[in-house]
Amino acid sequence: MVVHEREPYNAEPPRTALAGHRVTPPDAFYSRNHGPIPEIDPAAWRLTVDGLVHNPLELSLEQLRDRFDDVEVTATLQCAGNRRAGLLEVRDIPGEEPWGPCATATGRWSGVRLADVLAHADLHSDAAHIAFAAPDVSPLPDPPEPYGGSIPAAKALSPEVLLAWAMNGEPLPRIHGAPLRVIVPGWIGARSVKWLSRVTAQAEPSANYFQATAYRVLPPEADPSRAGPGDGISLGPIALNCEILSPDDGAQVPPGPAQVTGYALAGDDRTVARIDVSVDGGRTWTQADLDAGDGPWAWQHWHTTVDLPPGDVEVTARAWDSTGALQPESPAHLWNPKGYINNSWARIHLNSA
Amino acid sequence: MVVHEREPYNAEPPRTALAGHRVTPPDAFYSRNHGPIPEIDPAAWRLTVDGLVHNPLELSLEQLRDRFDDVEVTATLQCAGNRRAGLLEVRDIPGEEPWGPCATATGRWSGVRLADVLAHADLHSDAAHIAFAAPDVSPLPDPPEPYGGSIPAAKALSPEVLLAWAMNGEPLPRIHGAPLRVIVPGWIGARSVKWLSRVTAQAEPSANYFQATAYRVLPPEADPSRAGPGDGISLGPIALNCEILSPDDGAQVPPGPAQVTGYALAGDDRTVARIDVSVDGGRTWTQADLDAGDGPWAWQHWHTTVDLPPGDVEVTARAWDSTGALQPESPAHLWNPKGYINNSWARIHLNSA
Numbered sequence: 210m211v212v213h214e215r216e217p218y219n220a221e222p223p224r225t226a227l228a229g230h231r232v233t234p235p236d237a238f239y240s241r242n243h244g245p246i247p248e249i250d251p252a253a254w255r256l257t258v259d260g261l262v263h264n265p266l267e268l269s270l271e272q273l274r275d276r277f278d279d280v281e282v283t284a285t286l287q288c289a290g291n292r293r294a295g296l297l298e299v300r301d302i303p304g305e306e307p308w309g310p311c312a313t314a315t316g317r318w319s320g321v322r323l324a325d326v327l328a329h330a331d332l333h334s335d336a337a338h339i340a341f342a343a344p345d346v347s348p349l350p351d352p353p354e355p356y357g358g359s360i361p362a363a364k365a366l367s368p369e370v371l372l373a374w375a376m377n378g379e380p381l382p383r384i385h386g387a388p389l390r391v392i393v394p395g396w397i398g399a400r401s402v403k404w405l406s407r408v409t410a411q412a413e414p415s416a417n418y419f420q421a422t423a424y425r426v427l428p429p430e431a432d433p434s435r436a437g438p439g440d441g442i443s444l445g446p447i448a449l450n451c452e453i454l455s456p457d458d459g460a461q462v463p464p465g466p467a468q469v470t471g472y473a474l475a476g477d478d479r480t481v482a483r484i485d486v487s488v489d490g491g492r493t494w495t496q497a498d499l500d501a502g503d504g505p506w507a508w509q510h511w512h513t514t515v516d517l518p519p520g521d522v523e524v525t526a527r528a529w530d531s532t533g534a535l536q537p538e539s540p541a542h543l544w545n546p547k548g549y550i551n552n553s554w555a556r557i558h559l560n561s562a
Numbered sequence: 563m564v565v566h567e568r569e570p571y572n573a574e575p576p577r578t579a580l581a582g583h584r585v586t587p588p589d590a591f592y593s594r595n596h597g598p599i600p601e602i603d604p605a606a607w608r609l610t611v612d613g614l615v616h617n618p619l620e621l622s623l624e625q626l627r628d629r630f631d632d633v634e635v636t637a638t639l640q641c642a643g644n645r646r647a648g649l650l651e652v653r654d655i656p657g658e659e660p661w662g663p664c665a666t667a668t669g670r671w672s673g674v675r676l677a678d679v680l681a682h683a684d685l686h687s688d689a690a691h692i693a694f695a696a697p698d699v700s701p702l703p704d705p706p707e708p709y710g711g712s713i714p715a716a717k718a719l720s721p722e723v724l725l726a727w728a729m730n731g732e733p734l735p736r737i738h739g740a741p742l743r744v745i746v747p748g749w750i751g752a753r754s755v756k757w758l759s760r761v762t763a764q765a766e767p768s769a770n771y772f773q774a775t776a777y778r779v780l781p782p783e784a785d786p787s788r789a790g791p792g793d794g795i796s797l798g799p800i801a802l803n804c805e806i807l808s809p810d811d812g813a814q815v816p817p818g819p820a821q822v823t824g825y826a827l828a829g830d831d832r833t834v835a836r837i838d839v840s841v842d843g844g845r846t847w848t849q850a851d852l853d854a855g856d857g858p859w860a861w862q863h864w865h866t867t868v869d870l871p872p873g874d875v876e877v878t879a880r881a882w883d884s885t886g887a888l889q890p891e892s893p894a895h896l897w898n899p900k901g902y903i904n905n906s907w908a909r910i911h912l913n914s915a
Contacts, residue, residue, distance in 0.1 A: 289886075426886040428836070428849060442835040448887035476885055478831075482795040483781070491895075496781060527895075532829055533642075533779040533903035534801035537890045542844075550886035 210237075213306040217242040217347075218384070221311040228454035228470055231503055231510055232283065232377060233314035240384055241288045241312060243347035243356050243419065247404050251388040256372070260340070260409035263331035270374065270388055276329070277321035282369050284394035284506040285474055286401055288312035289424050289444050292452070292551035295540045302548040310452035310555070313472065315507050316385075318392045320373035324366045327410070332362065336410035339365035340417070341391050341402035350418035357417030358400050358424075360393055360445065362410070369394045369506050372405065394506035395477035397444050399424050414443070426545045433546040441545075447476035449536055450552040451484060451511075451528035458557040464519040469497070470512040471555065473528040481509040483529040488515045488522055491538075491554075497526070517561040526555040563590075566659035570595040570700075571737070574664040581807035581823055584856055584863055585636065585730060586667035593737055594641045594665060596700035596709050596772065600757050604741040609725070611679060613693070613762035614686035619679070623727065623741055629682070630674035635722050637747035637859040638827055639754055641665035642777050642797050645805070645904035648893045655901040663805035663908070666825065668860050669738075671745045673726035677719045680763070685715065689763035692718035693770070694744050694755035703771035710770030711753050711777075713746055713798065715763070722747045722859050725758065747859035748830035750797050752777050767796070779898045786899040794898075800829035802889055803905040804837060804864075804881035811910040817872040822850070823865040824908065826881040834862040836882040841868045841875055844891075844907075850879070870914040879908040 210220040218240055226237035251270055258266035268276075291312040293305060327339065340359040347356055364370060371392040374381050381387040386403030393400040399419060414420055416438070425441035427433060451473035456462050473481040485494035497513035515524065527536050537543060540553040563573040571593055579590035604623055611619035621629075644665040646658060680692065693712040700709055717723060724745040727734050734740040739756030746753040752772060767773055769791070778794035780786060804826035809815050826834040838847035850866035868877065880889050890896060893906040 426835075426882070428838075428847075442882060442884065442886050444886050446832070446885045448883075448885040479799070482779075485781075494781075529779070529795060530801075531795065532799045532801040533795050533797050534905060535890050535896060537888055538892070538895060542891060543888060552887060 211309070213308065217244050218246065219306050221309060224311060224454045224457050227311055227314065227472070231315065231500065231507070232317055235376060235379070235382055235385065238314040238316065238385060239288065239312040241398060242345065243349060244345035246384055247344045248383070249388055249404060254388050256389060256405065257407045258326060258330045259407070260411045261333035261336040262410050263333065264329065266326070266330050273321055273372065277325045279319065280322050280371060281317055281319045282371055282392065282394060282506055283315060283317045283503040284369065284392055285313060285315040285508040286398040287447055287450070287474060289397040289399055289549045292450070293548040295551045295553060296544050296548045299541050299544040302546065305548045313452070313474070313508065315503070316376045317378065318371050318373040319375035320371045320389070322368055323370045323372055323391065324368060326372060326408070327365060330410070332410050335412050337362050338411050338414050340409040340411055340415040341405055342407040342409070343402050343404045344406055345404060347418070350422070354418050356402065356419055357415050358402055358420040359415035360396065360400050364393065364396070396446055397424065400445065423547070424549065425547070426549050427547060429544060429546065431546050444549060447474055448550050448552045449475050449479070449528055449530045449534060451526055451536065452555045453524060453526050453557050456557070456559055460559055462517060462559045462561045464517050464561045466514050467517045468512060468514050469524060469526070470510065471526055472508040472510055474508045475528070475530040478505065480505065480531045481528055482531050484511045485527050486513050486515060487525045488517060490523055491525055517559065520562055522559045522561050524557050524559060564662070566661065570597050571599060572659050574662060577664060577807045577810050580664055580667065580825070584668065584853065584860070585670055588729060588732070588735055588738065591667040591669065591738060592641065592665040594751060595698065596702060597698035599737055600697045601736070602741055602757060607741050609742060609758065610760045611683045612760070613764045614689035615763050616684035616686065617682065619683050626674055626725065630678045632672065633675050633724060634670055634672045635724055635745065635747060635859055636668060636670045636856040637722065637745055638666065638668040638861040639751040640800055640803070640827060642750040642752055642902045645803070646901040648904045648906060649897050649901045652894050652897040655899065658901045666805070666827070666861065668856070669729045670731065671724050671726040672728035673724045673742070675721055676723045676725055676744065677721060679725060679761070680718060683763070685763050688765050690715050691764050691767050693762040693764055693768040694758055695760040695762065696755050696757045697759055698757060700771070703775070707771050709755065709772055710768050711755055711773040712768035713749065713753050717746065717749070749799055750777065753798065776900070777902065778900070779902050780900060782897060782899065784899050797902060800827060801903050801905045802828050802832070802881055802883045802887060804879050804889065805908045806877060806879050806910050809910070809912055813912055815870060815912045815914045817870050817914045819867050820870045821865060821867050822877060822879070823863065824879055825861040825863055827861045828881070828883040831858070833858065833884045834881055835884050837864045838880050839866050839868060840878045841870060843876055844878055870912065872914055875912045875914050877910050877912060
């Protein structure tokens, strides 16, 4: 893993660890944290479901397993700061980690539908948002605050949103949120709250720092240290994006035919419709083949063979989604003070001399 | 109206006719047709609902009105060819109309929910698509074929999709689809089939020419005359887009403060989060104010005041959506053989000498 920070622990794997795995091995799954990783006794742990509900709940893991149907969803999580390194090449972003393209990973998540738990709690008609709270305290807000966030009730009631206790058929590792993690497929990873302790139905979005103030695209001229609740574009569904996973950036590759592979993600309920790859700076493009998929909530892996000229080569990849939309070309226009959502075309440099 | 073609009739208004109207006057509503406009006797007309249903229906207008709840939705329709003129500046697109930015308009549509009619027809569990058929025969396919198309059942069952007989509180004009038009908010106008005669539940998308072969983004190198069913990206939800409505392109405007207004549209269930306007070619940007909205299915009007320098000025506008995604900058990369989905930044030229 490439460790961006030890405390809180923030790390992503190299591209080679993601390449070729449609489901990510847990030890290659990126880890994005805002505070110390809590140690929770699963036997003593309870999930509180409260707020605008007719029937507040206090559930043990056993009760969650017993009372609700088991569900498995293969879903990709992506950090809103994924590919921030490309924005840092445009202009500095003080205080934020230089994430590469591997703060993106896919798990087979098992648990119960959040919708089923909310149906049991019986939402009031004015419950427009579902807030999540966790015990990991972040020193970033002033004063420090436990991590939290929310999603609109319409998303929370969608069948793909899980309360998960297992990943890839194994118990959820502590670092990935044990005993229970919300999984919000198609949305930025920040909403898939780890070490979940409380689910609250409410009329407004969460007032937590990580919902109200962070994870927002501010205009370029904004001073992020002065940004307050409600400023900027609040992030939820993921934007169309793609990256090259193999060869690795900077690799030595002999000239001639070379296989290029990568991932693409359209976000929420959109799908990846086409991937183009260029080895001549975008003058000509080859359409990549899309690999078999793992359902609507997983990334789309792709591959193609290109003919590498000798010398230094820039390989570019770009995705189109099911609306016929194309990613923007340059990170220059996407730069924002907190460095979120770099979804410009993917570029790696190879030496094929 | 700017008439692109008399037969079939294809026309859009000038920008000035759309500016300042959050709901478009019917005589300024673009008209996109593929065949002659049919004349239908509303008393004799019937809607057939068939295919994968347990209870096939044959409904008169009166039965539709009597049996189902009246619903009104304010929704924007946008032709997939909207702003094709910008792609034509990149490279020629033979046989397609040079639509400007005004093949976009908003109506208050009244009718019944398609979902309610489908519930009455009682869909089979394998009804994955809902197809629409109309009597207007297009000479474009070989052999000629009546117009049709389909949408996935999940969209058809969404409460915003209507069977509409009125527009802006008046009976639906013949040219806009009387006696009955499907309204599919957030999707390309081609799916809002006019002069609707048949709704068919089926396992696969419509095999109609305008679903299977047309309204698809082909790769740049494709020969559209050889494109067959299934080629390219099938269009459905609308891509993020925006345009300037006032001043008009080419207008003479005195230097100094000038109000700029326009529309933006995020497509399907996304929302417009921010509009930037530049008068210096994108070096600096002003954030526009978003006007009051008309619900999730209507365009977002916006306005701002810029300080026009003297001389020739290019005014640029660009939209960001609720995923933090930005429109692509240039139409050059978006060019496609049928000229769909030009969602590059909006640009007009003013003379402020």
